[in-house]
Amino acid sequence: MSFRRSDAGVSNYKHFLGVDLVAYVEGKTDVAYWETLFVRFRPDLKVRYEKKEGVENLADIIDAVILGRISNVVVCRDADYVPLIAGWTTNNRILRTHGYSFENDFITPEAAATVARLIAPEQIDETFLQRAFRRYLAKLSKLGEWLLRLDVGFSATGEGLIVRTNPRDLMTGDDRRGYDFSENDARARLAGRGQQNAAAAIDFDQHGSIYPRYFCGHSMLFVLFNWCRVIVQRRxxxxxxxxxxxxxxxxxxxxxxxxxxxxREFMARQLAAV
Incomplete structure (x- = not known):
């Protein structure tokens, strides 16, 4: 443990482990994700992964990397809303997800079709599944984009609008029929805020559409998996x-x-610069 008690110790920890880099990540599943990326885009590097159980526990390491106090490490974290609210501090040793978290990478027609075919008792046409998920995502986006922009704005000044620990928050439906956003519930919650921490004015134009890329990753994964089960049951x-x-x-x-x-290109560029 003495290797981790000083900046020099952290910098030299890789030598103790016999690796090229030590990568600090948020949690267990994040290890599997970042390991996948390093194997694909940087197979030349031998990396040891250390999980810190939450982005808040990465803060000191991030500061030390930015200030140049430590070397031989990379920090791999979820982007969350940081690129939208505060902008991202560019540093080749601080890597982030392309969207809110790594789960958002897989909110695609290709991933949806793959999951559905994986759990289907018999084959379902892949093209059909991709088209169906694309339509479903377009339907969610009609309210999702509006809701997400509000949540980002409120989060910038205090408490967000969406309860991110509940993947069904502000949604209507059930596991059998599937889910959609409830405009009535969303507007009722917004009205209930009154003057409580007004949403910050954020210029989203530079980011283009932010749904589903920046919607809470756990919620998006719940929606994806549920859609797959519903479509498989029907077909x-x-x-x-x-x-x-x-x-x-x-x-x-x-x-x-x-x-x-x-x-894919965003992540490849990041890892190429390490």
Whole structure:
């Protein structure tokens, strides 16, 4: 443990481990995600992953990297709303997800079709699934974009509008029929805010559409998995059981094929600069 008690100790920790870099990440699942990216885009590097259980526990390391006090490390974190609210501090040793968190990488028609086919008891046409998910996502985006911009604005000044710990928040429907946003619930919550911490004025034009890229990743993954189960039930019968861990491993294994080109290129550029 003495290697971690000083900046010099942190910088030299890689020598103790016999690796090229030590990567500090937020949690267990993040290790699997970032390991997938380093294997694909930087196979020349031997990396040791250290999970810190939350972005708040990465703060001291991030500050030390920015100030140049430590070396031989990278910090891999969720972007959250930081690029939208405060802008991102560019540093080749501080890596971020393309969207809110790594889950958002997989909110694509390709990933949706892959998950649905994985749990389907019989084959479903891949093109059909991709088109169906694209339509569903377009439907969600009509309210999702508006809600997300409000949540970012409120989060910049205090408490956000969306309860991010509840993936069903401000949604109507159920696990059998599927989910959509409830405009009535959203407007009622907005009206209930009154004058409580007004939303910050944020210029979103430079970012283009931010839904689903910056919507809470856990919520988006819930929506994706539920949609897959619903569409499979309708087209092929009862979905087969598959844990979230098994599904995520499958998605990670086919990362480059399933994520958007813009996401893949963004992550490749980041890792190339390490």
């Amino acid at each position: 092929a019968g009862r979905p087969q059981n598959a844990s979230n861990g098994v599904i995520m491993h499958h998605l990670f294994s086919h990362y480059e094929r399933l994520v958007a080109t813009s996401t």
